[in-house]
Amino acid sequence: MRDRPRSAPESPSAPGTRRRIVRLFLPYRSAVCVITALIVAYSALNAAVPLLTQAVFDRALFGPDGPDLPLLALIAASAAALACAVGAVDLGQTWVSSRVAQRVVHSLRVEMFTLLQRMPLTFFATERGGEIQSRLAGDTAQIENAVKDTLPGVLAGVFGFVAAAAMMVALSPVLAGVALVFSPLVLLVASRSGRALEKLSAAGQRVRAELASIVAERLSLGGVTMARVHGRRDDEVAGFGAESERLAALGVRSGLVAQGVLSAGHLFFVLTPYLVFLAAGLADGTTPGTLAAFTVLQARIHQPLWQILNVSTEIRSVLGAFTRVFEYLDLRPEGEPRRDTGRGPGALTVRRAAFRYPGTDAKERPALREVDVDIPAGSATLVIGPSGSGKTTLGHLLAGLHPPAEGSVEVDGSEVRAPMPARICIAVQEPFLFQGSISDNLRYAAPSATADELVRVCEITRIHDRIAELPDGYDSLVGERGAMLSGGERQRIALARALLADTPVLVLDEATSALDPLTEQAVVEAVLAERRGRTTVMITHRFGVVDCFDAVIALEGGRVVEQGTRPDLLRDRDGLYTRMVRAQTGNGRYSQPLRRKPR
Numbered sequence: 001m002r003d004r005p006r007s008a009p010e011s012p013s014a015p016g017t018r019r020r021i022v023r024l025f026l027p028y029r030s031a032v033c034v035i036t037a038l039i040v041a042y043s044a045l046n047a048a049v050p051l052l053t054q055a056v057f058d059r060a061l062f063g064p065d066g067p068d069l070p071l072l073a074l075i076a077a078s079a080a081a082l083a084c085a086v087g088a089v090d091l092g093q094t095w096v097s098s099r100v101a102q103r104v105v106h107s108l109r110v111e112m113f114t115l116l117q118r119m120p121l122t123f124f125a126t127e128r129g130g131e132i133q134s135r136l137a138g139d140t141a142q143i144e145n146a147v148k149d150t151l152p153g154v155l156a157g158v159f160g161f162v163a164a165a166a167m168m169v170a171l172s173p174v175l176a177g178v179a180l181v182f183s184p185l186v187l188l189v190a191s192r193s194g195r196a197l198e199k200l201s202a203a204g205q206r207v208r209a210e211l212a213s214i215v216a217e218r219l220s221l222g223g224v225t226m227a228r229v230h231g232r233r234d235d236e237v238a239g240f241g242a243e244s245e246r247l248a249a250l251g252v253r254s255g256l257v258a259q260g261v262l263s264a265g266h267l268f269f270v271l272t273p274y275l276v277f278l279a280a281g282l283a284d285g286t287t288p289g290t291l292a293a294f295t296v297l298q299a300r301i302h303q304p305l306w307q308i309l310n311v312s313t314e315i316r317s318v319l320g321a322f323t324r325v326f327e328y329l330d331l332r333p334e335g336e337p338r339r340d341t342g343r344g345p346g347a348l349t350v351r352r353a354a355f356r357y358p359g360t361d362a363k364e365r366p367a368l369r370e371v372d373v374d375i376p377a378g379s380a381t382l383v384i385g386p387s388g389s390g391k392t393t394l395g396h397l398l399a400g401l402h403p404p405a406e407g408s409v410e411v412d413g414s415e416v417r418a419p420m421p422a423r424i425c426i427a428v429q430e431p432f433l434f435q436g437s438i439s440d441n442l443r444y445a446a447p448s449a450t451a452d453e454l455v456r457v458c459e460i461t462r463i464h465d466r467i468a469e470l471p472d473g474y475d476s477l478v479g480e481r482g483a484m485l486s487g488g489e490r491q492r493i494a495l496a497r498a499l500l501a502d503t504p505v506l507v508l509d510e511a512t513s514a515l516d517p518l519t520e521q522a523v524v525e526a527v528l529a530e531r532r533g534r535t536t537v538m539i540t541h542r543f544g545v546v547d548c549f550d551a552v553i554a555l556e557g558g559r560v561v562e563q564g565t566r567p568d569l570l571r572d573r574d575g576l577y578t579r580m581v582r583a584q585t586g587n588g589r590y591s592q593p594l595r596r597k598p599r
């Protein structure tokens with residue numbers, strides 16, 4: 001088990017993949033048996049048709065008593081019945097295969113999605129969106145096609161070959177020997193070249209995933225804007241073009257190898273009938289009917305071999321798809337959080353907490369170390385510090401988004417190692433709004449919230465008037481990721497959503513940074529004034545905007561360097577907080593609060 005999958009597997013199909021595939025199909029073993037039985041029946045019925053051809057020649061048309069028309073009509077009716085039976089069996093097999101394919105792929109997709117939902121946030125910071133998309137949608141689609149079409153195709157090929165070969169042996173062992181003499185050679189060539197095709201196909205999959213990542217990242221609103229702003233549109237096209245060209249070159253190479261195998265097979269298919277005719281000419285006693293039946297059977301033997309040659313590439317690339325899907329299924333997700341419905345007053349305690357982001361050098365200082373913090377229930381606390389000092393990381397630890405590597409974080413005595421939706425909510429600087437209406441987005445936090453409750457929280461965050469101005473009000477659509485709203489509007493809707501969750505603890509991580517100072521002041525004051533006993537932790541750079549906080553925590557280099565009430569901290573004229581206030585306001589005389597605390 002690993003933390004992250006390799007995004008570019010070296011080996012197209014990892015060892016053990018085949019065994020895992022078999023395990024995947026174990027629950028469907030009855031259906032697989034039915035599919036196999038239907039394919040066997042299909043192959044046997046198909047192989048019986050040449051017997052009718054033999055009867056037409058040797059008995060109905062050129063029999064000892066001349067043409068026998070009633071027999072010919074009977075043979076024609078039998079052929080029609082056989083064709084109907086073949087069609088019905090084929091239909092049944094397709095139906096069962098499709099059902100199995102859909103069930104298997106559905107469970108793989110859901111299992112992967114469930115697992116990804118439980119992955120640590122740091123996974124999403126490092127894994128490319130296109131990679132996830134490519135495995136969840138692309139690879140599973142490939143598996144679906146393989147289960148539905150390719151694998152039954154191979155089985156049909158194998159059984160078709162065996163049935164036709166058996167029929168040939170029954171008709172004439174000598175001619176059968178001549179007809180089949182090159183078959184092992186063709187299969188050997190196919191299997192050898194298969195290895196080259198497997199590597200080419202795995203390389204193709206990797207480039208496809210890279211292309212999907214580029215599309216997801218660079219054709220997003222932010223990606224396109226960045227390219228335009230910096231005049232790099234041509235470079236973006238060139239980058240995409242280079243990857244696309246790699247894919248095209250790989251496609252040409254795979255096409256050549258695959259066609260080489262098919263051409264070798266074709267040579268065999270063209271030559272063997274003439275060898276059979278030659279053998280028939282040399283040997284005595286071959287009736288025209290037997291030769292006609294053989295001609296039909298040879299076509300029947302070519303078709304399955306052709307089928308096997310054709311699908312061998314697909315089978316190898318689908319093994320690669322299974323490997324990539326299994327890599328995601330082997331991810332190590334976060335532990336399932338305890339179902340926590342307790343609320344409590346919301347007192348936060350952090351003891352000697354440390355956190356280091358995965359993948360960072362052990363010599364680098366951790367994002368947080370030896371953090372000791374006490375935040376009383378119902379209090380309002382400001383967290384400040386220079387950029388990169390660990391404020392967001394502390395906010396994430398308090399909200400349970402990252403578990404501390406050392407030490408502990410507790411709310412009302414319960415350990416916080418995973419999000420606790422009933423107790424703690426966090427509003428972030430770049431909130432996520434999904435495509436839907438404003439009320440859909442608000443109700444994500446509280447599905448049963450009434451219209452009045454939506455209005456109440458939106459009034460607190462000073463967004464209600466703006467929503468009321470929109471033609472559809474709370475039913476207005478926000479666009480993908482809230483693209484139809486301004487940054488400040490998005491933040492205020494997300495903050496209202498966090499208030500709607502009505503948790504005893506609320507962490508605001510630069511949650512109002514996109515607002516103008518006057519609106520920000522009004523929003524923060526309203527959030528604090530209407531907090532009804534809620535513990536509020538506000539991480540911000542613009543702490544001069546409001547002064548109504550009970551305590552200030554100052555971070556520097558991942559440590560807490562100051563902690564206390566605002567007047568206490570301002571007393572130290574060289575302290576970090578005082579220096580930051582001075583730099584922000586250009587005024588060093590901060591011994592008194594800027595404004596009176598709201599009730």
Ligand SMILES: Nc1ncnc2c1ncn2[C@@H]1O[C@H](COP(=O)(O)OP(=O)(O)OP(=O)(O)O)[C@@H](O)[C@H]1O
Binds near residue numbers: 360
């Ligand atoms: N996903 C990540 N992977 C690796 N390192 C990270 C990651 N996120 C943050 N860091 C590092 O952790 C440290 C603390 O980052 P954090 O975001 O907590 O700082 P911050 O005080 O909130 O900064 P800012 O004020 O600029 O938002 C920084 O050195 C940052 O580079």
